[in-house]
Amino acid sequence: MTLHVAVLMGGWSSEREVSLTSGKGVADALESRGYRVTRVDMGRDVALRLAEAKPEVVFNALHGTPGEDGSVQGMLDLMGVPYTHSGLATSVIAIDKVLTKQALVPHGIRMPGGMIVGSESLYAADPLPRPYVLKPVNEGSSVGVAIVTEGGNYGQPIGRETEGPWKHFAELLAEPFIKGRELTVAVLGDRALAVTELKPKSGFYDYDSKYTDGLTVHVCPAQIPAEIAQSAMAMAVKAHHVLGCKGTSRSDFRWDDEQGEAGLYLLEVNTQPGMTPLSLVPEQAKHIGMSYADLVERIVQEALSDHAAAREKAA
Structure with missing residues (x-):
């Protein structure tokens, strides 16, 4: 059938x-x-x-x-x-960057500190020493992210008429900027697939860099020390399990290579990773010998088996 x-x-x-x-x-x-x-x-x-x-x-x-x-x-x-993919409770938590921190940091997963700020307050003073990052609490794909630097063009303080996420969101998450390299790890079921380093030509892995061919170089597997790769993969699997993710997830990291393993920070967990020709999960699956169609079929079959197990448990 x-x-x-x-x-x-x-x-x-x-x-x-x-x-x-x-x-x-x-x-x-x-x-x-x-x-x-x-x-x-x-x-x-x-x-x-x-x-x-x-x-x-x-x-x-x-x-x-x-x-x-x-x-x-x-x-x-x-x-x-x-x-x-993930169920209701996991999705509610993982889409919210503050709730994600509250869920993961107590389990020993290193994430940048942060604070919620009202956008209006940014026109009076910086919430953190520059450089820092401002991002919407519950958007993905780097939508609305701004890096505020000493020499940036946002003003000091940020100009009221300057374009940025503060004009579109009443509240934002402010985090210290983690300098270094952009890494990402896909998890499928219980397994981390690989570590990819992302090298955006613009200097920032924003929405356009993610989804426009040629704007970002993907290095898979990342050319990083084995212990850093192992640590990133272990953190991604742990985050996947702590949050209760199903199917596949993707964890994004910044790594300050001057600090070694202590410079590796998890930024967020994506419970609905992209499946486009430029997407990272299919690319990492291919690296371990899994075709795009194999990956899609595996995700569907896991959804069916999880649903059957949940029904059996409830019976």
């Missing part, structure tokens, strides 16, 4: 276009393996469309809210439909 998979993509977040690209790749891969696929560009009628389609499992290829923050997960839980 052919398994029927609905691939949920698009939506209305700032990451819509990336999600559509991820979803197309996933749907094409599943069809190549003989699955029956229904492609769903999420609108406000998504529950009705899924009820009419009657899939046996949903592949969640959404990025950002509401596909990554627990909203869609809660809807699918109520509908009783198995779905890929």
Whole structure:
């Protein structure tokens, strides 16, 4: 019997276009393996469309809210439909950078200190010594991130009319800037796949650098000391388990190579990593000998087995 998979993509977040690209790749891969696929560009009628389609499992290829923050997960839980990636509680925590710190730091995972600041306060004074980073509390893909430096063009203090995340979000997370190198680790099930170093040509791994071909060099595996690679992979697996992630996750790091292992900081955990041709999880899977279609199929099968185990436990 052919398994029927609905691939949920698009939506209305700032990451819509990336999600559509991820979803197309996933749907094409599943069809190549003989699955029956229904492609769903999420609108406000998504529950009705899924009820009419009657899939046996949903592949969640959404990025950002509401596909990554627990909203869609809660809807699918109520509908009783198995779905890929993390569940409701994990999604609520991981999308929120403050909640993520509160969950992970007590377990010995090193993360930058931080504080929530009102955007209005930035026009009077800096919340931290420069350089520091400002980012929205619950956006992904480096959306709205600003690095405030001594010689930057934001002003001292930040100018009220200067473009930046303070003009779009009432509150922001301020963190010390961790100098050094950008690393990322994908986790699939219980296994860290590899460490990739990201070398953006702009100097900052922002939204455009992530999703525009040629703007970032991916070095996989990262050319770093073995103990740093092992530490990053161990931290990524631990974060995956502490948060309760399912399927695949991706942990992003900064490494100050002048400090050795003490300079390795986890920045955030992405519970809905991209599945585009430029995305890091498929790239790391390929590095260990897993094709894109193998990866997609593995994620679907894990979703089905997790759902069956949860039903058996509840019975």
